[in-house]
Amino acid sequence: MATQSQTVRPVAVRSSSRRRKYQIWRAAFLLVAPFTLLYLVLFIFPTLRVIQLSFTDAPLIGAGKWVGTANYERLFKDFLFWKALKNTAYFVLLTVIPNTAFGLIFALMVVRLKRFQGFVLAAFFLPNMLTVSVVTRIWQWLTSSQFGIFNIMFGTNYAVFNDPNWAMPMIAFITIWWTVGFNMLLFIAGIQTISKEYYEAAALDGANGNQIFWRITWPLLWPTTALVLTLQLIAQLKIFDQVWLLTRGGPFNSTTVMLQFVYTQAFQNFKGGYASAIALVLFVIILIASIIQYRVLRTGGSR
DSSP: OHHHHHHHHHHHHHHHHHHHHHHHHHHHHHHHHHHHHHHIIIIIHHHHHHHHHTTBOOOSSSOOOBOTTHHHHHHTTOHHHHHHHHHHHHHHHHHHHHHHHHHHHHHHHHHTOSSSHHHHHHHHHGGGGSOHHHHHHHHHHHTOTTTOHHHHHHTOOOOGGGOTTTHHHHHHHHHHHHHHHHHHHHHHHHHHTSOHHHHHHHHHTTOOHHHHIIIIIHHHTHHHHHHHHHHHHHHHHTOOHHHHHHTTTOSTTTTOOHHHHHHIIIIISOOHHHHHHHHHHHHHHHHHHHHHHHHHHHHHHHO
């Protein structure tokens, strides 16, 4: 009798264990299923559809004939594509590092304030709460050649967005003014995670402000810096709204960027297949640039 009960007990234990595992997996599946379904419908399917359309001559709506790699061959021979790619890279150069640097500088300034810190923080972050249409309208008023405050101050009638040399730098400046508050908040959060004991020990050793920054603050802020740089790179490679609302890509295509090129081909020229090829190339560029930057920043941080 004792032998039979000892034999039945492990079987019952194993059966109970399998039942618990099944219940855990079922609960996990039910929790993950809604997100997985939405992800498949809203991301995976459209991505696969764009890839498929890029090999056709489809219009904006409807199917098209299979043309193989003709869209890509045309794309790499298109002068406007290279112009848009060059303008996008120029905009990234003007915004990513400066925006990150100003976010860090402002964060270091704000955390040292002992009075009115909340007011200053709100003042820096307020532009980030505005929509892009409001931001562009504000700067169109400020820079208007007829009644803009800057032209009134200097007694000129200069239209900055009509100058092919200064239109893109001005858009970059507006973008930094608009988004730097968010970067500042990320850096403030990173600074607040650094233990004050490091600074107290450095002060006891007689370290000055520069030594404290380069030996303590900057190395410990490197993960936050890498995050901000990566977010900025991805966001600025997808620049569209500011350009479209301020210049429509002009003057003389000096501010035409990749997403605007996609928009023009799809919604104005009704070339859905060609626009899909452009969008896919942009996706690959963003993916490769993000991976390279992440690996470079991770290597720099490990040192």
